[in-house]
Amino acid sequence: MNDWIAFFQQVMNFGPQIMAGLGNTLLLAAIITVTGLVGGIVVFYLSLSHNRLCRKLTEGYISFFIGTPLIALLFLMYYGLPQWGVRLSPLLVAVIGFTMNVAAYNARYLMTAYRGLDQDELEAARAQGFSSLQVFRLITLPQVLRLSIPALSNQVILNLKDSSVAFLIQYTEFFAQVQDFAVRNFQFFKAYLMAGLVYLALVSVIVIASRWLERRLILPGVRPL
Amino acid sequence: MVLLQTRNLGMEYDGKPVLRGIDLDLAEGELKVVMGPSGCGKSTLLRCLNRLVTPTSGQIIFRDEDVTRPDTDVRALRQRIGFVFQNFALYRHLSVLDNVTLGLRKLRGMPLGEAVERAKHELRRMDMVEHHHKYPAQLSGGQKQRVAIARALAMDPAVLFFDEPTSALDPLMSREIINVINQLRRDNVSMLCVTHDLFLARSVGGRVLFLDQGVIHAEGDAEQLFGNHSDPRIRAFFSQEAGNQ
Ligand SMILES: Nc1ncnc2c1ncn2[C@@H]1O[C@H](COP(=O)(O)OP(=O)(O)OP(=O)(O)O)[C@@H](O)[C@H]1O
Ligand SMILES: [Mg+2]
Numbered sequence: 001m002n003d004w005i006a007f008f009q010q011v012m013n014f015g016p017q018i019m020a021g022l023g024n025t026l027l028l029a030a031i032i033t034v035t036g037l038v039g040g041i042v043v044f045y046l047s048l049s050h051n052r053l054c055r056k057l058t059e060g061y062i063s064f065f066i067g068t069p070l071i072a073l074l075f076l077m078y079y080g081l082p083q084w085g086v087r088l089s090p091l092l093v094a095v096i097g098f099t100m101n102v103a104a105y106n107a108r109y110l111m112t113a114y115r116g117l118d119q120d121e122l123e124a125a126r127a128q129g130f131s132s133l134q135v136f137r138l139i140t141l142p143q144v145l146r147l148s149i150p151a152l153s154n155q156v157i158l159n160l161k162d163s164s165v166a167f168l169i170q171y172t173e174f175f176a177q178v179q180d181f182a183v184r185n186f187q188f189f190k191a192y193l194m195a196g197l198v199y200l201a202l203v204s205v206i207v208i209a210s211r212w213l214e215r216r217l218i219l220p221g222v223r224p225l
Numbered sequence: 226m227v228l229l230q231t232r233n234l235g236m237e238y239d240g241k242p243v244l245r246g247i248d249l250d251l252a253e254g255e256l257k258v259v260m261g262p263s264g265c266g267k268s269t270l271l272r273c274l275n276r277l278v279t280p281t282s283g284q285i286i287f288r289d290e291d292v293t294r295p296d297t298d299v300r301a302l303r304q305r306i307g308f309v310f311q312n313f314a315l316y317r318h319l320s321v322l323d324n325v326t327l328g329l330r331k332l333r334g335m336p337l338g339e340a341v342e343r344a345k346h347e348l349r350r351m352d353m354v355e356h357h358h359k360y361p362a363q364l365s366g367g368q369k370q371r372v373a374i375a376r377a378l379a380m381d382p383a384v385l386f387f388d389e390p391t392s393a394l395d396p397l398m399s400r401e402i403i404n405v406i407n408q409l410r411r412d413n414v415s416m417l418c419v420t421h422d423l424f425l426a427r428s429v430g431g432r433v434l435f436l437d438q439g440v441i442h443a444e445g446d447a448e449q450l451f452g453n454h455s456d457p458r459i460r461a462f463f464s465q466e467a468g469n470q
Contacts, residue, residue: 124310126277146318
């Protein structure tokens, strides 16, 4: 018992750094959640193009980023690009790398949901005189996003957890600070346990928020995937 | 006055002819019914006429304008044609009211209040106004189809196209739709209706065209065609359809 009290004392002393790390984690996760969703929507839109080449390119993009480990891309940009004289901040590298990766996953979810749409509705919208962009914005996207809420919110959880990888490119996020704390205080077990619990608490918030969103947006008679 | 006519209209999918030499006239305020076996090209004909697909030959004249010309504004053309589908095709994420107002607001740029008023007027005409807050999944087939008709009428179209409007409905609900079409006839709405349903064709009157393998083989009053027609193909089709009912 006493050693837990001592542990929390040490945590308090390290509080500012840990809170700053948590702030950085939330910042990165929030940014890539937004950019990854916007990017995913753009890639999804391109995947519906009438142009064969455009469809092939988006398919290639998705396969490439789902197929390669994110860490390789982050290292390439952070440690590789300086050899060509391009130096980017850890946050910028993380945002670019994660966005490309998350957008690929989100696009895939949206494409899967698209297969569940009623093509007759899209045809009806075209027959009414809507442009293809209007059909996308007014009919396709609202339906596909609703159907994908479970998959997309799962991705938000992954964004939060995976943001710890940015630690390896010198981005001082939460896990990096916990690591620093653990080494300095020789408190490995308790520190990593605490880190796990903090992630779990944050994930719970996301889960509750997504359930709420789903309940609010659910359509009578239409089940999400 | 002629509203819509085609001259020698032809359509091919990948070199396979689906429509050949179609000459069709529809006068203002007229109703015509197109019948024919499955796969004969009925839907393709309607889709050509509002340029959802591009015909491979011939001309379509819509109110004295050749709408097969490459510089045709197809979206403007489509906005003047109300299209009612077999499977209703209501936008499932929108309420009944929003289904009807969407086109008014996004295509006509009508302010919300005005669009709602106009939509409610059309829904009232279809006896659906009390359901305006419901979603498509909460309606019966006949109700969905009446909303679909209200959605088409709200755009104040020059003509209504029906693609088998009753084939997803049971006889009772088909009756509702037939009554609506008859009511629209009295209001002088121009209509082109594709159907398998002999009862529908009989009940709404109007000239009937018989389409088979992409060619119009006969045109006449319903009774004329349903009776003992000299063309064996027409006889076979109608006796079989009569058996199905
Ligand atoms: N997009 C397409 N690509 C290739 N062939 C098509 C396409 N659409 C229709 N066809 C073919 O064109 C022919 C006519 O089809 P259409 O849908 O117009 O028939 P229909 O008379 O409406 O039939 P139904 O009564 O079953 O609705 C059919 O042989 C069909 O296979
Ligand atoms: Mg058809």
